[in-house]
Amino acid sequence: MGNNVICRVCKQNINKTLEKEGVDWIMPKTNCYYHVKCYNKLKKLNHAEDYDLNDPIWFEGLKEYLITGPQIEIDYQKLTSQWNHFREAGRTAKGLFLTALYVYEVRKLKPTKAAGGIGILNYVYEESAEYWMKRIKMEKNILSDIQQQLVSKSEQRTIVIQQIINNDRPKQEFDWSDIDAMEDEDEEC
Ligand SMILES: [Zn+2]
Numbered sequence: 001m002g003n004n005v006i007c008r009v010c011k012q013n014i015n016k017t018l019e020k021e022g023v024d025w026i027m028p029k030t031n032c033y034y035h036v037k038c039y040n041k042l043k044k045l046n047h048a049e050d051y052d053l054n055d056p057i058w059f060e061g062l063k064e065y066l067i068t069g070p071q072i073e074i075d076y077q078k079l080t081s082q083w084n085h086f087r088e089a090g091r092t093a094k095g096l097f098l099t100a101l102y103v104y105e106v107r108k109l110k111p112t113k114a115a116g117g118i119g120i121l122n123y124v125y126e127e128s129a130e131y132w133m134k135r136i137k138m139e140k141n142i143l144s145d146i147q148q149q150l151v152s153k154s155e156q157r158t159i160v161i162q163q164i165i166n167n168d169r170p171k172q173e174f175d176w177s178d179i180d181a182m183e184d185e186d187e188e189c
Helices: 036-046 055-068 076-088 093-106 119-138 142-151 157-165 176-185
Strands: 004-006 013-015 025-029 032-035
Touching: 025 036, 032 036, 055 076, 055 093, 055 142, 076 093, 076 119, 093 119, 093 142, 119 142
Parallel strands: none
Antiparallel strands: 004 013, 025 032
């Protein structure tokens, strides 16, 4: 506390005294701090696509994926409120869906800690975006393939998505207690 605050994007320290407000860091809302470059990156990411039209596809796809993939027992009220909250904060529908795939197929996080919700998506959203950007460079069609599967009525679609994703090696073990700690300090922003 005091002079040190945490950037909401990269989770690194910002020293409010040593670093310049408006140049190095900003506080767009009370107690919400960002590095300027992290904030700009985030805004660029959030405005990169026309999400409204496809929102229901991604939202329905997310719920179906969580049930059939990591087999999460969804708390629908909680999940819907988290989804709306993240969307209002500028997260895209497609981005949130892809982050769920990243969390459970690439990072292989344990679904038991999800507690019926999608709180985790908010914390690995940027990391997931970096992953997908790299992935798209290697496989141009991967996102349209995934989207097509969601749109199609095939009952096999989630399984196919998992096959696509599982070509990738899992990254280092991720510690859920980190997420819990972040959840405690991150409030409405
Ligand atoms: Zn930052």
